[in-house]
Amino acid sequence: MSLKVAYQGERGAFSEAAVRKILGEASQPVPYRSFEEMFESAASGETDCLLAPIENSLAGSVLKNYDLLERHELTIVGETYLRIAHxxxxxxxxxxxxxxxxxxxxxxxxxxxxxxxxxxxxxxxxxxxxxxxxxxxxxxxxxxxxxxxxxxxxxxxxxxxxxxGIEDHAQNYTRFLLISDPSRIPPVHETASASNGKKTTIIFRVANKPGALFRSLAVFALRDIDLSKIESRPIEGRPWEYSFYLDLIGDVADSRIRKALAHLEELAESLRILGCYERAQSIHLS
Missing domain, CATH: 3.40.190.10 (Periplasmic binding protein-like II)
Structure with missing residues (x-):
């Protein structure tokens, strides 16, 4: 039986092409009108997983999907990049x-x-x-x-x-996250280079006081852990306070990563690991 994969959009959308890229032709892309409906389908078991655009190399982050990641008890299990030609x-x-x-x-x-x-x-x-x-x-x-x-x-x-080719720049890529219930993780079709290793995504909150974010990020700098992305999102009901999403290069099974996360947990109000997954193949710029 083919894997049912939720995506936002209609047939012919870039997200549908990304589903085929990461999960293969045997997958069954299922279109939804909104990101909310897409997430709900995977959370309820209506679909096996979802593929969400999370950032674009020209337009930046897809903020709605960061918020939906925090709202649902789902996990990131893979990623892929898709060249976007308009x-x-x-x-x-x-x-x-x-x-x-x-x-x-x-x-x-x-x-x-x-x-x-x-x-x-x-x-x-x-x-x-x-x-x-x-x-x-x-x-x-x-x-x-x-x-x-x-x-x-x-x-x-x-x-x-x-x-x-009407996009502003030919180097126009969108990064997609493959997200599922932790109990039904799908097999990723896209071949990941052995040298790419793992990526871990977390969300954390720190007290709203001077130096709090600096000290939180220092736990990674002290251990030479590469941070590839940081994004802040407002905390509902707490004006001018933020949650921070962080992508770091490394596997939670690695002792350096474990120690850094344990150190961060001591400093943060809250910490959640959103996923540890194979890094997508590198983009070759031309």
Missing amino acids: SLIAPRGVKIADVRRVYSHPVALAQCERFLRANPRMEVAQAYDTAGSVKMVVQEGRSDEAAIAGRSAAEVYGADVLAE
């Missing part, structure tokens, strides 16, 4: 000179700001998904509307590609 897509027969409104997900629009600034006649309109935007403009069939999405969405919905 196209301007419209119903068949539409000419680029006639386009007056462009739909897409806010993150995709942020990744194509230079193209949109260069075409000021095109009004920008936000939508819940890239591929869903293509589906919508094809269904509407207007001659003055288009969408920004991956080329595969044009193939899925029978649309024309008016312009390709």
Whole structure:
């Protein structure tokens, strides 16, 4: 039986391609309209796991998914990077000179700001998904509307590609996290280089006083542990106080990592390990 994997979006979305990349063609991607619904499906057992975009090399972090990670008792079991190449897509027969409104997900629009600034006649309109935007403009069939999405969405919905490679920079990648209930961890298909090793993601809180965050991060610096990402999110009901998400390079089974986390636990108000997983293959810049 194929693995049911929740993702946000419609058929033809980048997230669907990422599911295939990390779990193989035998997986069964299941689309959901929102990130909340996607997380709920994996938490309830409706799907086996989910694949969530967590950060983009141009637009930055997908903050909503950090909040949902904290809210659910799920664990990160893998990661993958996907090259994001955007196209301007419209119903068949539409000419680029006639386009007056462009739909897409806010993150995709942020990744194509230079193209949109260069075409000021095109009004920008936000939508819940890239591929869903293509589906919508094809269904509407207007001659003055288009969408920004991956080329595969044009193939899925029978649309024309008016312009390709419209993202701000060719080095446009999205990092996705594979997340599941700890009791049903799926096998990761994507081959990870043996030299990549493990990555561990944690969330912690510290007292709101001078030097607290510095001392917390020092537990890793003192042990030469590489930190690859840090993100802060506001704590609900505690204005101007924050939770900190941290990606560190290493395995929780390693004594250095164990000691650093034990040291951090002494300093922090709370500490939770969100996952320890194989690092994705390195991105080769060209």
